[in-house]
Amino acid sequence: MSTFDRRRINGPEESYPPLFEDGHDVGDAYANWKVGEPRQRRSAGDVRPIFMKPGLINQANGSAYVETEKTKLVCAVYGPRQSRNTAYSERGRLNVEVKFTPFSCTKRRAPIRDAEDRSVAVQIHQAILPSVRLELLPKSTVDVFITIIENDGLESCYASGAVAASAALADAGIEMLGLVTSCSSSMVGKEIWLDPTEREISLAKGSLVLACMPALGIVTSVWQSGEVKPVEAIECMEACQERCADIHAIVSEALLANAKVI
Amino acid sequence: MAVDRVLPGQPILIPKGPAPLLGNGVYSRDGTVRASLLGVPRNQGSTLTITRITPRAPVPNSxxxxxxxxxxxxxxxxxxxxxxxxxxxxxxxxxxxxxxxxxxxxxxxxxxxxxxxxxxxxxxxxxxxxxxxxxxxxxxxxxxxxxxxxxxxxxxxxxxxxxxxxxxxxxxxxxxxxxxxxxxx
CATH class of the missing domain: 2.40.50.140 (Nucleic acid-binding proteins)
Incomplete structure (x- = not known):
């Protein structure tokens, strides 16, 4: 196998999480679900509860942990440090790296950088880049490292990743125009389901992730995939933007509570 | 007095009178003065700043x-x-x-x-x-x-x-x- 990793103890290729008999896992709520039926367990416009804790990693300049049910990720910010091996630049560089833990998905992920890590990194980079005042950091690099501990759909990784990265940057004391929050949505039948899980994405015909700075009313990034009509996309964006304001409140509260401790 | 912390992007109320110079951690956009750091805005002389003791890159005059x-x-x-x-x-x-x-x-x-x-x-x-x-x-x-x-x-x-x-x-x-x-x- 070409992708064999010699530096680590490799788990068996075919490994799955243990299946509990009953009680532990509630099972697939969408097993007998048909298009047109309402969303299971929460209403269409609801997002999962968000837990956020800034400053969890004390070696890093700034960090944040975000958990929304089965999406768990941690973000660490290092720098500004001197850019090496690059030409002189008046503006700073923002470097985003995403890693999936081997146990983050239902199937084991080899700890090797692949295309999926990079697409998440690019997405998060795009979402937070307009918010960072890189013109104040000549010749420097800010490194953002995101580790996805548990993955419940790429869309929610994009959204939570951007929220965590922005909170970690604020925690690190890096100057920015405003906090970035992000929300994902999916089109299922004729409904818009916000903050979909991986299972809900599989039922959806298309999905959209919006990142914005609610304090300034600026949209920083829109990502869309699947079959979505322009009218529906605009509806999704409006719904997401509304939720982003709520998420902004959670992030601000978490950051202020953390600032009081220091 | 309770410390009024501001978040990045939050507008800062400027008292009437001469407009302060903008120092570290604050910026002006569309005529509104906003914070770009998490912290307490303070007036140092005629300059409005938010100071955070964080490691930073050298700039001329450091x-x-x-x-x-x-x-x-x-x-x-x-x-x-x-x-x-x-x-x-x-x-x-x-x-x-x-x-x-x-x-x-x-x-x-x-x-x-x-x-x-x-x-x-x-x-x-x-x-x-x-x-x-x-x-x-x-x-x-x-x-x-x-x-x-x-x-x-x-x-x-x-x-x-x-x-x-x-x-x-x-x-x-x-x-x-x-x-x-x-x-x-």
Whole structure:
């Protein structure tokens, strides 16, 4: 196998999480679900509860942990440090790296950088880049490292990743125009389901992730995939933007509570 | 009074009167003054700032401390470890360069780098420019700038005796350095 990793103890290729008999896992709520039926367990416009804790990693300049049910990720910010091996630049560089833990998905992920890590990194980079005042950091690099501990759909990784990265940057004391929050949505039948899980994405015909700075009313990034009509996309964006304001409140509260401790 | 912390992006209320100058951690967009750091906005003179004690990159006019890593006839390389009194995290030094013409302000053409610095010396300097891609340009052309800590060939910590000499307390021999004027002398 070409992708064999010699530096680590490799788990068996075919490994799955243990299946509990009953009680532990509630099972697939969408097993007998048909298009047109309402969303299971929460209403269409609801997002999962968000837990956020800034400053969890004390070696890093700034960090944040975000958990929304089965999406768990941690973000660490290092720098500004001197850019090496690059030409002189008046503006700073923002470097985003995403890693999936081997146990983050239902199937084991080899700890090797692949295309999926990079697409998440690019997405998060795009979402937070307009918010960072890189013109104040000549010749420097800010490194953002995101580790996805548990993955419940790429869309929610994009959204939570951007929220965590922005909170970690604020925690690190890096100057920015405003906090970035992000929300994902999916089109299922004729409904818009916000903050979909991986299972809900599989039922959806298309999905959209919006990142914005609610304090300034600026949209920083829109990502869309699947079959979505322009009218529906605009509806999704409006719904997401509304939720982003709520998420902004959670992030601000978490950051202020953390600032009081220091 | 309760401290009013602001978040990045939050508008800051400016009292009526002359508009303050905007310092660190604040910016103005579409006529609104907003915070760009998490912290408490304060007025320092006529400048409105939000200060956070975080390690930051050197900018022109920063006072830096660093140790000499390499000497050449035309310049001394310095690993900057402290910027404006804030130490940088371990292993995240910035590289600076003291060119021969930036060592002192007089007789610039007669400067011999080897008579001003030695490897391992701790130097206090002023950043004069962002320099090139690799390094920041530092000057020691001021009385209070130069070598602040150096060990002699015998291994003892030397004390400055003049602005270009330091003496070893163990052997009594003097070595040449561009010394910084000690504070409070």
């Amino acid at each position: 006072i830096v401390l660093g140790s000499v890593t390499r000497l050449t006839p035309i310049q001394a390389m310095v690993a900057i470890t402290v910027v404006d009194g804030v130490p940088l995290p371990l292993g995240e030094e910035f590289t600076g360069v003291i060119r021969a013409q930036d060592v002192r302000s007089t007789e610039k053409d007669k400067v011999k780098i080897g008579d001003c610095f030695r490897g391992g010396d701790v130097v206090k300097g002023l950043v004069i420019s962002l320099g090139d891609a690799r390094s920041y340009y530092i000057t020691t052309a001021r009385n209070d700038l130069g070598v602040v800590f150096a060990t002699s060939e015998a291994g003892a910590t030397m004390e400055p005796v003049s602005w270009q000499e330091m003496r070893c307390p163990k052997t009594g021999r003097t070595e040449k350095r561009k010394c910084a004027k000690p504070e409070g002398v």
